[in-house]
Amino acid sequence: MxxxxxxxxxxxxxxxxxxxxxxxxxxxxxxxxxxxxxxxxxxxxxxxxxxxxxxxxxxxxxxxxxxxxxxxxxxxxxxxxxxxxxxxxxxxxxxxxxxxxxxxxxxxxxxxxxxxxxxxxxxxxxxxxxxxxxxxxxxxxxxxxxxxxxxxxxxxxxxxxxxxxxxxxxxxxxxxxxxxxxxxxxxxxxxxxxxxxxxxxxxxxxxxxGRLGFLEYALGIRTQYVRADFVDTDGLAPREEEPMLYLGQSGGVYILFDCAASEVVRRPAAQVQLTSGVGEEGDRLAAEVVRSCARRE
Structure with missing residues (x-):
């Protein structure tokens, strides 16, 4: 065979x-x-x-x-x-x-x-x-x-x-x-x-x-323009409603940046209300933050 x-x-x-x-x-x-x-x-x-x-x-x-x-x-x-x-x-x-x-x-x-x-x-x-x-x-x-x-x-x-x-x-x-x-x-x-x-x-x-770019967002940094309305509480200095940069949060604490005063503000989420805008409202809020930076002494 x-x-x-x-x-x-x-x-x-x-x-x-x-x-x-x-x-x-x-x-x-x-x-x-x-x-x-x-x-x-x-x-x-x-x-x-x-x-x-x-x-x-x-x-x-x-x-x-x-x-x-x-x-x-x-x-x-x-x-x-x-x-x-x-x-x-x-x-x-x-x-x-x-x-x-x-x-x-x-x-x-x-x-x-x-x-x-x-x-x-x-x-x-x-x-x-x-x-x-x-x-x-x-x-x-x-x-x-x-x-x-x-x-x-x-x-x-x-x-x-x-x-x-x-x-x-x-x-x-x-x-x-x-x-x-x-x-x-x-x-x-x-x-x-x-x-x-x-x-x-x-x-x-x-x-x-106070100017943000796309690269930051692409890398996972969620910085955004917000309006912060603070709640008066004992032991903390009262603040008026202000346009700020939101940098993030951890453990229920918001991390904000006051561009006008060039300082970081750390507040519990229960003591501050944040609002952001889209479209024209977002553009106006961004312009407010940029103007606040320009007023810095």
Whole structure:
């Protein structure tokens, strides 16, 4: 009886393919976990630098590490649901632009090329440079893009990470983990430097002029314009209804900033009633806060 050797030849290839897919998914999960830690650290640092300009800590404003971690985890879960299927089928996705029978061969060649350590090192280093460019945009997109600064930033990230990632890739057992940690380290260091400086500047501007921006809201800082109506209580100086900046709350205590007096007001929620506006009413309230800052002596 004849024996069909084709089945024997296909089995190892199928097993290797399944192992490669499993390793790829494990790597993605590891990277997402490290990314969660990195993003939480960067977000906490940015929030801390912003609120420090008012003399307030993130915990006082209700933005401790647990709250920030939950927000980051939610984003990463959504990202993972979209990204992991893309990793599973990325050779075919990259070959979508190729017509006919060439599609399968192109997908196979792309997958084979990225199995090489040099290709993976180049791809990861390019990703580091790309992340550096994205984070540098918070300092001003016009400056970074118009003057060609993004090229210098991308090359810096690429060239600095290439030798380190190359050395880490020589470890057969821990290479993938080491590379993921190195990428996270490079991104974290640059983010702490860039985002921290930007948020410190924005916090100082908000405390000085009462002007808020979108980046603060995107990072989870819920500063808003409010009108505070205080209740007279024993032991506390009476205050009139005033336009203020609401910085947050924790433990039933509102944290407000009186721009006219340049002071932080901490009052229990039961002793102050806050109202905010939308549309034209919100614009009028914002203008009142800005004018109160201008009256500061």
């Amino acid at each position: 004849g024996h069909d050797h084709s089945l024997d030849q296909d089995a190892p290839e199928s097993n290797g393919s399944s192992m490669g897919l499993r390793d790829a998914i494990q790597s993605v999960v590891t990277v997402l976990g490290l990314l969660g830690v990195v993003l939480t650290a960067v977000e906490y640092w940015a929030v801390d630098r912003y609120l420090a300009q008012f003399g307030v800590t993130p915990e006082e404003a209700g933005l401790d590490t647990t709250v920030l971690l939950i927000r980051v985890a939610t984003v990463l879960v959504v990202f993972g649901v979209l990204f992991i299927p893309a990793v599973m089928f990325w050779p075919g996705v990259l070959a979508l632009g190729v017509e006919g029978g060439l599609r399968q061969r192109v997908a196979h060649r792309v997958a084979r090329a990225l199995r090489r350590p040099a290709s993976r090192t180049s791809l990861l280093s390019a990703a580091v440079g790309f992340c550096w460019v994205l984070m540098s945009l918070v300092e001003g997109a016009a400056h970074v893009l118009a003057e060609g600064t993004w090229v210098i930033v991308w090359l810096s990230g690429f060239l600095l990470s290439v030798p380190v990632l190359h050395l880490a890739g020589k470890s057969k057992r821990m290479g993938a983990v080491l590379r993921a940690c190195i990428v996270a380290l490079f991104i974290t260091a640059f983010a702490l430097w860039t985002v921290g400086d930007v948020m410190e500047e924005r916090g100082a501007r908000a405390a000085r002029d």
